[in-house]
Amino acid sequence: MNSNDREFLFSEKYRPHTIAECILPEYLVKVFKGQLKKGQLQNLLLSGASGLGKTTVALALCEELGCTVKFIRASEDSGIDVIRTDVLNFAANGSFGASTKVVIFDEAERLSGATQEALRGTIEAFSANCRFIFTCNHKNRIIPALRASRLVEVDFVIPTEEGPKIASKFNKRVKEILDAESITYDDKVLAQVIMRYFPDFRKTLNELQAYANISDAIDEGILGKWSNIDMEDLLESLKKKNFKSMRKWVVDNLDNDPLIIMRKVYDELVDVTEQGPELVVILADYMYRQSFVADGEINVVALFTEIMNRITFKE
Numbered sequence: 001m002n003s004n005d006r007e008f009l010f011s012e013k014y015r016p017h018t019i020a021e022c023i024l025p026e027y028l029v030k031v032f033k034g035q036l037k038k039g040q041l042q043n044l045l046l047s048g049a050s051g052l053g054k055t056t057v058a059l060a061l062c063e064e065l066g067c068t069v070k071f072i073r074a075s076e077d078s079g080i081d082v083i084r085t086d087v088l089n090f091a092a093n094g095s096f097g098a099s100t101k102v103v104i105f106d107e108a109e110r111l112s113g114a115t116q117e118a119l120r121g122t123i124e125a126f127s128a129n130c131r132f133i134f135t136c137n138h139k140n141r142i143i144p145a146l147r148a149s150r151l152v153e154v155d156f157v158i159p160t161e162e163g164p165k166i167a168s169k170f171n172k173r174v175k176e177i178l179d180a181e182s183i184t185y186d187d188k189v190l191a192q193v194i195m196r197y198f199p200d201f202r203k204t205l206n207e208l209q210a211y212a213n214i215s216d217a218i219d220e221g222i223l224g225k226w227s228n229i230d231m232e233d234l235l236e237s238l239k240k241k242n243f244k245s246m247r248k249w250v251v252d253n254l255d256n257d258p259l260i261i262m263r264k265v266y267d268e269l270v271d272v273t274e275q276g277p278e279l280v281v282i283l284a285d286y287m288y289r290q291s292f293v294a295d296g297e298i299n300v301v302a303l304f305t306e307i308m309n310r311i312t313f314k315e
């Protein structure tokens with residue numbers, strides 16, 4: 001298969017269409033199977049880290065229940081008037097037969113507070129005609145007034161004890177995808193890639209696809225990517241508080257996932273500072289932010305700037 005055949009992202013091409021196909025912890029399976037059994041959706045707020053299946057589940061639930069869907073990808077500039085008109089038009093028309101209408105607000109935390117505030121009224125006004133599903137990374141960015149509008153909050157987290165089982169199911173799924181795409185792989189390497197990005201399934205698929213496009217097989221080369229991050233130059237820049245060379249280092253290392261860069265900082269720099277515990281707290285904060293910042297590069301530069309301001313390195 002040549003790379004032209006792979007113009008579609010695996011993560012989209014192999015997006016599950018049913019809840020049964022989604023790889024989920026047991027408590028989530030119960031919640032969603034419950035909705036399917038009742039044959040009726042509640043208004044839902046699906047929250048959790050990236051690539052765990054929130055958008056996928058929202059769409060799969062609607063598909064399985066045969067709902068008519070209006071998918072709204074939220075953005076900061078979608079003002080309430082535009083949204084209200086969209087929802088109104090959808091609720092008034094657009095349905096075929098007796099199917100339930102569902103509005104999915106994807107990545108809802110991007111909506112401004114005022115828009116969220118106003119949405120509560122919209123939900124109430126249309127509650128007889130429509131169900132609403134919100135997805136977001138951090139539910140604390142959804143204002144309480146909106147959360148209180150009869151949204152059932154569902155947190156996407158993988159309980160630690162279920163981690164190995166979920167990872168092994170995902171491993172099996174990834175193999176099926178690679179087989180279907182005629183991409184060969186080394187079992188051990190694949191397991192490492194999955195653990196590296198776990199539980200971000202999208203990221204795992206994207207990284208495998210990107211690597212397969214240049215090498216046609218998943219081999220050890222994909223792991224090399226992570227060891228190539230040269231921390232010595234970075235350490236020099238941070239020690240000397242050289243903002244310019246630090247920025248250059250970030251640009252030179254942009255191919256790497258920012259979370260992996262941050263993990264490298266944790267592994268290699270904590271012990272060479274005078275304030276290890278403080279550095280850990282700073283890192284944890286920026287790693288948390290990474291999943292919802294608009295620009296990952298700026299977040300990494302901000303992290304290193306904060307490190308330069310607050311941390312002294314041992315000579």
Ligand SMILES: Nc1ncnc2c1ncn2[C@@H]1O[C@H](COP(=O)(O)OP(=O)(O)OP(=O)(O)O)[C@@H](O)[C@H]1O
Nearest residue numbers: 011014015022023050051052053054055056201202
């Ligand atoms: N639970 C899952 N089971 C199987 N595949 C999954 C699962 N979660 C994610 N994926 C894969 O990753 C892709 C992206 O998932 P999805 O868009 O649902 O993530 P998300 O949780 O909405 O992430 P984000 O917070 O970034 O919007 C899916 O199309 C699918 O290929």
Ligand SMILES: [Mg+2]
Nearest residue numbers: 054055106135
């Ligand atoms: Mg999503």
